[in-house]
Amino acid sequence: MDNEFSEQEIETGRVLFAGPCDFMLGVVSMETLPPPVMPEVAFAGRSNVGKSSLLNAITGRKALARTSNTPGRTRELNFFNLNDRLRLVDLPGYGYAKASKKEVAGWNRLIRDYLKGRVTLRRVCLLIDSRHGLKDxxxxxxxxxDVAAVPYQIVLTKTDKIKPTELEKLKAKTAEKIARRPAAFPFIAATSSEKGFGLPELRAGLAQLAE
Structure with missing residues (x-):
């Protein structure tokens, strides 16, 4: 499902994400979370789905979040303060198999506890590699x-790597899979961090969550 944003909404998103954006802290336990004083948007997805690249791209920075070809590089919940109006939270990738089972279990528990229990969490951007689609x-x-009633939005990444016809089929198939899910946001963002596809619309949608 596509969503139309007005020129004003696109501009509001551009201005917000062009503003100051600073790394706050990396969190390894629920006890060390920053005070819940402003809306938060979390970025979740399988390892190597392109979370750090997307964060860098939507904020127009080259090294806000560290990017790596090595899956599992992000091992903390990394908080970024966007213009004192919105916090962006980079979550560890899930499904990374090369770390120890104990480490993976620890990250996954932290991710789940944060997602289920954070009162200021306004939306989760669930990143899906467009070359692979939704996995188990x-x-x-x-x-x-859905159970925790936390709104989430599917963000397709690396859409420049597939043909436009394949992308349209993937969007339709994904829309079908989320249609009956109670917490799923209907607008599927199709993005490319490398080419800039879909980023203005994603910024516009997230800017609406800022105070």
């Missing part, structure tokens, strides 16, 4: 968010 792990996270 993604469905698990969606079920958990």
């Amino acid at each position: 792990l993604d469905i698990e996270i969606m079920k958990m968010l």
Whole structure:
């Protein structure tokens, strides 16, 4: 499902995300979370789905979030303060198999506890690699968010890597899969961090959540 944003909404998003955006802290336990004083948007997805690249792209920075070809590089909940109006939260990738089972279990528990219990969490951007589509792990996270009544939005990444016809089929198939899910936001964002596709619309949608 596509969503039309007005020129004013696109501009509001551009201005917000062009403003100051600073790394606040990395969190490894629920006890060390920053005070819940402003709206938060979390970015979740399987390892190597392109979370750090997307965060850098939507904020127009080259190194806000660290990018790496090594899956599992983000091992903390990393908080960024966007213009004192919105917090962006980069979550560890789920499904990374090369760390120890204990480490993976720890990250996954932290992700789930944060997603289920954070009062200021306004939306989860659930990133899906457009070359692979929704996988079982993604469905698990969606079920958990549905139960916790946490709104989430599917963000397709790396859309420049597939043909436009394939992308349209993927969007239709994904829309079908989320249609009956109670917490799923109907607008599917199709993005490319490399080419800039879909970023103005994603910014416009997220800017509406800022105070």
